[in-house]
Amino acid sequence: MNLDEYISNHSDAEPEYLAKINRATHVKLINPRMCSGHLQGRVLSMFCRMIQPNRILELGTFTGYSALCMAEALPEGGVLHTIECDDELEDFILQNFAGSEYADKIQLHIGDALTEIEKLNETFDLVFIDADKREYLDYYEAVLPKLRCGGYILADNTLWDGKVLKTVEPNDKQTIEIMRFNDFVATDPRVEKVILPLRDGLTLIRKK
Numbered sequence: 001m002n003l004d005e006y007i008s009n010h011s012d013a014e015p016e017y018l019a020k021i022n023r024a025t026h027v028k029l030i031n032p033r034m035c036s037g038h039l040q041g042r043v044l045s046m047f048c049r050m051i052q053p054n055r056i057l058e059l060g061t062f063t064g065y066s067a068l069c070m071a072e073a074l075p076e077g078g079v080l081h082t083i084e085c086d087d088e089l090e091d092f093i094l095q096n097f098a099g100s101e102y103a104d105k106i107q108l109h110i111g112d113a114l115t116e117i118e119k120l121n122e123t124f125d126l127v128f129i130d131a132d133k134r135e136y137l138d139y140y141e142a143v144l145p146k147l148r149c150g151g152y153i154l155a156d157n158t159l160w161d162g163k164v165l166k167t168v169e170p171n172d173k174q175t176i177e178i179m180r181f182n183d184f185v186a187t188d189p190r191v192e193k194v195i196l197p198l199r200d201g202l203t204l205i206r207k208k
């Protein structure tokens with residue numbers, strides 16, 4: 001048994017309907033690694049139980065796995081908005097939401113994240129940034145005014161497979177922009193922040 005298996009075996013099990021989505025994601029889609037999966041899913045769910053958000057925004061739905069993990073903790077009347085630019089995923093995402101208890105709490109927006117954020121007239125308690133790595137800093141500036149003071153941003157993949165420590169190729173826009181995001185957030189006085197070395201790096205940011 002390796003350490004990852006040990007951690008999984010000693011954490012809450014992956015709910016069966018999420019395991020099905022995880023399996024279907026691996027069978028049907030290229031890049032199934034983008035799906036949060038068991039451990040990160042349980043972490044997102046636990047954070048939501050701790051933060052107790054009423055309004056959640058997610059950037060980058062993919063197959064809906066992380067949205068469902070966060071929606072688990074939403075109270076009656078709570079809403080999660082999730083934005084995905086790939087319209088070919090729409091039917092699969094909606095089918096996954098429909099197969100859960102949380103479909104009525106989730107609103108899917110198909111479109112570009114920066115465009116769709118502008119249209120949302122909400123104040124959020126929690127934002128999960130997980131869309132285009134080249135746009136993280138733009139997402140951050142777009143969502144910060146819509147986040148309540150004391151609210152949280154979680155940004156995924158901020159260690160980017162360890163590439164943040166290596167010499168960057170000039171055309172590797174994703175690594176360059178993740179590093180720019182990390183450098184900016186690290187010195188931004190408007191927020192408190194800490195990077196967790198979970199999976200591919202998860203930055204927790206609290207608006208002061």
Ligand SMILES: C[S@@+](CC[C@H](N)C(=O)[O-])C[C@H]1O[C@@H](n2cnc3c(N)ncnc32)[C@H](O)[C@@H]1O
Binds near residue numbers: 035112
């Ligand atoms: C890493 S996946 C999201 C994984 C999902 N949050 C999870 O944890 O299971 C990133 C998703 O962001 C979407 N995406 C990329 N650029 C985007 C953009 N500009 N606007 C909205 N979605 C975008 C991609 O199509 C992809 O489905």
